[in-house]
Amino acid sequence: MVVAPGVYDGISARMAERSPFRAMYMSGYMVAASRYGLPDAGIIGMNDMVDALRTIRGCTTKPIICDADTGYGGLVNVQHTVRGYESAGASALHIEDQEMPKKCGHTKGKRVVPVADMVAKVEVAASSRRSEEFLIIARTDSLASEGFERAMARLQAYREAGADIVFMDAPTTVEPMRAVAAAFPRQSMINIVPYRHFMTPEVSVAALANMGFAIAIFPGVMSFPSIGSMERSLAKLANDEPADFISSQISPHEPMGFPQVWADEQRWGSATAAPPPRPFDRRPTAGKGSATAASGPGSIDAFNMRGRIRDRVGIRIRPGQYISLAGVERGDLPQRQSGKPPKTWRHAQECPACPLHQNHPAAASLPGE
DSSP states (O other), X not given: OEXXXXXXXXXXXXXXXXXXXXXXXXXXXXXXXXXXXXXXXXXXXXXXXXXXXXXXXTTOOSOEEEEOTTOSSSHHHHHHHHHHHHHXXXXXXEEEOBOSSOOOTTSSOOOBOOHHHHHHHHHHHXXXXXXXXXXXXXXXXXXXXXXXXXXXXXXXXXXXHTOSEEEEOOOSSHHHHHHHHHHSTTSEEEEOOOSTTSOOOOOOHHHHHHHTOSEEEETXXXXXXXXXXXXXXXXXXHTTOOOOOOOSSSOTHHHHTHHHHHHHHHHHSSTTSOOOOOGGGOOOOSSTTOGGGOOSTTOOOTTSHHHHHHHHHOEEEETTEEEOOTTOOGGGSOOOOTTSOXXXXXXXXXXXXXXXXXXXXXXXXXXXX
16 A cells, blocks of 8 residues: 655655655645645645645655646646646646535535536546556545445446546545445545544554555645644744754754755865756867857857857847847946936937937937938
8 A cells, every 4th residue: 555645845745755655645735725824725726736746746756646626627627737737747636526616625515516527527637648657536525415325436436437546535434434445445545634623533554554445645744743843832932932943853954955965065176166067058168169269358158048148139129129249248238227217229229319218328329310
């Protein structure tokens, strides 16, 4: 069974990367909370989640299972969501059968869409992925509103529609958990949130594996304890008490990647030494015919990214009109005047009598017609 702790930002992803777990789970609840301070109530959208996913992907090499809510709309939206998540580095996503706007599965007031609507979403999701290794997980939130039997029927319909894994959210006892795992052996996922404000009972990882689940996600395993730690530290600070800000045995610098930075600085000579050139910024050895051999006033290294762009396009005046900067010294450019908008050479040259330029130094310095 795959055990996936919940992640929601760069540091949580780095901590999960250091852990023995083979995968991680990007929680929509905590992405909304950590990035925006908002509840998981259908407020944030696909772009917010994909942006968070890119951050997390940059901090880990492990598979990421992702919360994709309802697919963020209709069937076209579901297709766009699957491809967006897959392109951003997800290994799997789950979509749910709630109505929009959705709510956290462990809160009140959830309403589900008709079975046929969700079946269509699952079919589109399965056909939209570019790789068969990308897993589609179908979740039902119907247990509270429709009962166990109808929730099980939904899972069966979603599995037949093409879902690789099925997921019944927010069971309140162990019995439905055991029944789902038995009906879909190694083809079901369980969400464990064993806190008094949530619904799922606490069950050990070993017991879940014995039941037959394929995946167990633990969305709040890092985020919820951190909330309590912040609250305690702030209370100590308010009372002018020594706060145990760093309770971990490891340096906070270590998971952030500072040891690698220090190693690179030592390898490259100093903190201010330039790192090796990137592939798109390679500089040829100076010599005959090379761009770096050029010298003198106004010369621009063509292999310097900024220099290359300036040498090609110069200053943009309006769409399609530029002033070339090749061979021009910075001191030759008209300077911004305090209280006046900057003027461009070409505009001043084309209409020196323009009221906008009559008193501008650039216009005054141009030869008369």
